[in-house]
Every structure is written in structure tokens, then in C-alpha cells.
Amino acid sequence: MAKLRYPIGIQTFSSIINGNYSYVDKTMFIPKLLDAAKYIFLSRPRRFGKSLTLSMLHSYFSAEKELFRGLAVSGSNVEWVKRPVIHFDFNASDYLQENGLEARLDASLSVYEAEYGITSISTSFPIRFENLIRTAYQQSGSEVAILIDEYDKPLLGIEENAALIEKNQSTLKSLLGVLKSMDRYIHFAMLTGVARFNKVSIFSDLNNLRDISMQNDFADICGWTQTELEENYAEGIRDLAQSNAMSYAEAVKKLRRMYDGYKFASSGNQLYNPFSVLNALASGEFGSYWFQTGTPTFLAKRIIRNRVLLPSLNHQWVEKSELEAVGIHDNDPIPLLFQTGYLTIKSTDGNEYELHFPNEEVESGFAKQLSRLCVPELNDTNGDFALRKFRVDLRNGNVESFMQRLQTMIKAIPYEQHNEKFYQNIVYLLFTLLGADARMEEHSSRGRADLVVRMDKFIYIFEFKYNGSAEEALQQIHDKDYAGRFNVSEKEIILVGANFSGESRGLDSWLIERS
Numbered sequence: 001m002a003k004l005r006y007p008i009g010i011q012t013f014s015s016i017i018n019g020n021y022s023y024v025d026k027t028m029f030i031p032k033l034l035d036a037a038k039y040i041f042l043s044r045p046r047r048f049g050k051s052l053t054l055s056m057l058h059s060y061f062s063a064e065k066e067l068f069r070g071l072a073v074s075g076s077n078v079e080w081v082k083r084p085v086i087h088f089d090f091n092a093s094d095y096l097q098e099n100g101l102e103a104r105l106d107a108s109l110s111v112y113e114a115e116y117g118i119t120s121i122s123t124s125f126p127i128r129f130e131n132l133i134r135t136a137y138q139q140s141g142s143e144v145a146i147l148i149d150e151y152d153k154p155l156l157g158i159e160e161n162a163a164l165i166e167k168n169q170s171t172l173k174s175l176l177g178v179l180k181s182m183d184r185y186i187h188f189a190m191l192t193g194v195a196r197f198n199k200v201s202i203f204s205d206l207n208n209l210r211d212i213s214m215q216n217d218f219a220d221i222c223g224w225t226q227t228e229l230e231e232n233y234a235e236g237i238r239d240l241a242q243s244n245a246m247s248y249a250e251a252v253k254k255l256r257r258m259y260d261g262y263k264f265a266s267s268g269n270q271l272y273n274p275f276s277v278l279n280a281l282a283s284g285e286f287g288s289y290w291f292q293t294g295t296p297t298f299l300a301k302r303i304i305r306n307r308v309l310l311p312s313l314n315h316q317w318v319e320k321s322e323l324e325a326v327g328i329h330d331n332d333p334i335p336l337l338f339q340t341g342y343l344t345i346k347s348t349d350g351n352e353y354e355l356h357f358p359n360e361e362v363e364s365g366f367a368k369q370l371s372r373l374c375v376p377e378l379n380d381t382n383g384d385f386a387l388r389k390f391r392v393d394l395r396n397g398n399v400e401s402f403m404q405r406l407q408t409m410i411k412a413i414p415y416e417q418h419n420e421k422f423y424q425n426i427v428y429l430l431f432t433l434l435g436a437d438a439r440m441e442e443h444s445s446r447g448r449a450d451l452v453v454r455m456d457k458f459i460y461i462f463e464f465k466y467n468g469s470a471e472e473a474l475q476q477i478h479d480k481d482y483a484g485r486f487n488v489s490e491k492e493i494i495l496v497g498a499n500f501s502g503e504s505r506g507l508d509s510w511l512i513e514r515s
Contacts, residue, residue, distance in 0.1 A: 005020055008282055029053075029221050061085045149192050151176070155168055225269045226260070300373055315356070323335050334355065367428070459493045466502065469509065477497060483495060
């Protein structure tokens with residue numbers, strides 16, 4: 001059997017098929033898309049398969065039927081009609097530059113104008129776009145398919161430049177408005193992006209645009225279900241397991257913990273991030289591949305600016321309507337965290353959705369990005385507050401050293417940031433980055449412990465107070481019997497009651513008990 005070829009970084013459908021790369025068949029969605037609406041919008045996180053979906057449609061509308069041999073769509077009754085395809089990809093350009101969007105549009109339009117022999121008669125992008133659509137229709141005799149990938153890339157990450165955002169919004173508004181005015185020449189149009197911004201007029205002017213992002217019928221259009229993963233990559237999982245001295249079942253369990261958990265519709269399946277899984281299988285190592293491609297700093301800054309309580313992100317209840325569209329300058333970061341893939345659906349209650357981090361890769365990666373802005377000391381691999389030193393303290397049971405290190409680190413952070421929420425966030429970031437089995441607000445029969453940490457030889461139970469006392473915190477652990485559930489464990493149980501003080505601006509006291 002030929003060894004699997006993993007299409008890492010390949011987003012062109014024809015290249016994957018012709019190159020004999022592995023491919024999880026999503027072609028069954030082609031007839032569904034055609035039946036759903038003439039104008040469609042889909043939002044999904046970056047590196048999740050949006051570009052490949054549009055490339056698949058590009059090949060279909062180009063009637064490249066041989067590429068689909070043996071795939072699901074080949075058994076359907078769709079028409080194989082060759083149509084003109086206008087495909088804009090906004091991924092590649094640098095939109096921090098003043099004229100980045102204009103340069104991208106000019107380059108994209110120029111390619112198609114050359115293909116159709118059009119001599120530009122205007123510098124206006126909307127007029128050029130209209131002329132291109134009309135000419136493609138007239139020369140081919142067929143209505144045009146229009147595919148626009150990552151429409152929102154010119155808006156993301158530049159929120160601190162209000163003038164540029166306004167300019168790019170205006171440019172997109174005039175360009176995408178062409179779709180409505182040229183409706184008679186268009187057979188099908190699909191736009192993708194990370195987020196649906198509610199003030200970009202395509203979503204108000206083009207009122208027949210169907211947003212399928214949170215529709216159950218299209219929940220699995222990007223990303224892989226458990227079945228799709230194991231049916232297509234069992235061989236790769238076996239190799240991954242062997243490389244890490246694991247059983248097949250153990251490798252599946254870790255893949256699920258690291259990369260699974262995304263859910264985009266109320267009754268949709270949980271989905272794997274394809275990019276991370278492919279990288280893990282190809283390299284034989286579990287890593288944070290999605291975050292290595294670049295975590296948007298603007299999201300972390302929005303979290304900090306709005307003083308979000310980080311542990312609460314795993315228990316957010318939000319109205320569905322709030323998740324379907326966001327404003328670029330909205331204060332509430334939760335809808336944008338959902339649309340960009342940092343939070344996902346855990347459960348639903350009518351039109352209310354409970355959100356949480358989808359998996360370990362996302363939670364630890366996001367914590368690392370936040371720590372670079374909040375607590376840069378944790379990222380100094382050789383400093384007194386290096387994560388490995390905290391980790392060694394916990395592994396060896398040196399809890400006094402751990403608490404002293406934490407106390408000193410907090411003192412080094414600028415005073416104006418100190419408040420109860422800040423201390424809770426510091427604790428959350430520290431234990432998330434440690435990679436330990438740390439659970440905030442773990443439930444027991446009589447209450448919730450602030451923090452329970454499981455190590456190879458120790459179980460730590462932490463209770464924190466703000467403007468209280470260490471004695472009070474430790475007494476709560478006893479009164480609520482947080483340790484009772486661990487009495488049968490062979491590990492040593494260590495109780496830590498600690499107090500953060502607003503007056504002294506730091507961790508002022510702690511008490512430790514060992515079983």
C-alpha cells in the first residue's frame with residue numbers, strides 16, 4: 001500500500017487530487033450548496049478548509065469532471081456545465097499597508113481582464129468588476145460563478161487604524177454591492193471569511209445572501225468528524241501512535257483532546273481541525289500547529305482591554321443572534337472569539353448557546369498569546385519565572401518555592417493592573433501554560449474548589465481569597481471537604497489556602513497542609 005501523502009498547506013482541489021494526496025471527501029456538499037441559495041456566506045476559523053471548499057467549487061464549475069471520479073458528487077445528478085469562474089482570494093496580501101486592499105483588487109481584476117481581453121476603461125473597482133462579469137457572460141454564453149475567499153482579511157488585525165478600516169470597509173462595500181446589480185449574469189456566488197461583520201453592507205444590501213455558518217445541514221462542510229478521521233487516516237494514526245510509544249486508542253484519545261471539539265451548529269458533530277491533525281500525522285508529533293501559523297494579537301488585546309475573566313470563557317452563555325454577526329469595534333469579545341474558532345458550542349438551551357474552548361491546543365495557545373501581553377516574564381525561558389521552574393516545583397512537591405515564585409512574579413507586574421479579576425487571570429494563565437492537569441472551579445458534592453492540580457505524585461487543592469485571609473481559604477477547603485474525593489488516591493494531597501490583597505497589591509499570605 002502506498003504511503004499516505006498529507007496535503008499540508010495545499011488548498012487547491014486539483015493539486016490534491018492530481019497529486020494523489022489524501023482527501024476527506026466533502027463533495028457531497030456541492031448539490032446541497034446549489035440547492036440552498038444563489039448567494040451563500042460561510043464563516044469558519046482560519047486554516048479550517050474554507051479555501052479548499054471554494055477551490056472544489058471552482059473545479060466543479062469548470063466542469064473538471066475527471067477530478068471528481070469516485071467521489072460522492074459523481075453519484076449525484078448535478079449538471080456538469082462549464083461556466084466562467086471569477087475567484088478572488090484575499091489571503092495573500094498585507095493589509096496593514098495603506099493601499100494593500102487596492103493593490104490586491106487591481107492584481108486580481110487584471111488577471112481576469114487579460115484572460116478575457118478587456119482593456120480597462122475605468123480605475124473604479126466596482127465598474128471593472130461589473131465589466132468583467134458582463135464580458136465573461138457574453139463571451140461564454142453562460143452565467144458566471146463568483147467565489148470570494150476570506151473577504152474579511154482586509155478588516156482583521158487593523159482595528160487600531162480606524163481610518164484604514166473605514167477606507168477598506170468602503171472599498172468592500174462598493175465592490176461586493178456589484179453582486180446585486182449584476183444578478184442577471186450570475187449563476188452562483190459564495191463568500192467565505194473568518195467573521196461576519198455586521199456593518200459591511202454586503203450583509204444588509206444583499207438581502208438574499210444565505211448565511212450557512214450555523215446551519216445544521218452545513219455544520220460539517222469544513223473540519224473532520226471522528227468517523228472521517230479514522231476512515232481516512234487510520235494508517236497515519238497507527239504511525240503516530242508508534243512514534244509516541246502509544247496504543248492506537250491512546251493516540252486517538254490524545255488527538256481528540258488536542259484537536260477535536262469544534263462545533264458550529266446546535267446539532268452538528270464535533271469536528272477536528274484538519275490543519276493541526278495533518279501536521280501531527282505527518283510529523284509524528286503532537287504540537288500546537290494552528291497557533292504556530294499566527295495568533296491574531298488584536299483578539300488578545302480586546303480580551304485585555306475589556307477585562308474579561310479568563311476562567312469564565314469556558315462557561316459563557318450567549319444568545320445565538322449575538323454569535324451570528326459582530327461589529328469590528330464591539331466591546332464584547334465573545335462573539336468574535338466564537339467566529340474565529342477560539343470558543344465553540346458546548347451545549348444549547350433553545351436559542352442560548354454555552355461556549356467553551358474546543359480543545360487543549362486552542363486553550364493553551366490562547367493563554368500563551370495573552371501571557372506575552374499580560375505576564376511576559378512567563379515566556380523568559382531562563383528567568384526566575386520561567387514556566388519550567390514552576391513546573392519543577394509542582395512536580396517535586398516544592399509548593400513553598402512555587403508560592404514564593406508566584407508572589408515575586410506578581411510584585412513585578414505594574415500596579416495599576418492589580419484587582420481581583422487580574423489575580424484570577426494570572427492564576428489561570430500560569431496553570432494553563434504549565435500543561436498540568438489543572439482544573440479551575442472543579443465541582444465536588446459540597447461546592448467548587450478554585451483549583452485542583454493533578455501531578456504524577458501529588459494532588460494540589462488551591463483555594464484563593466481576595467482581601468480575606470489564608471486561614472479563611474484553608475478552612476473552606478476543610479469545611480467543603482474538597483479533598484474527600486481523593487482520599488483513596490495513593491498520591492500525596494497538598495492543600496493550599498492563599499490570599500491576594502488589594503492593599504498590598506499582591507499575594508500576601510498562604511498556608512500549606514500536607515496529608
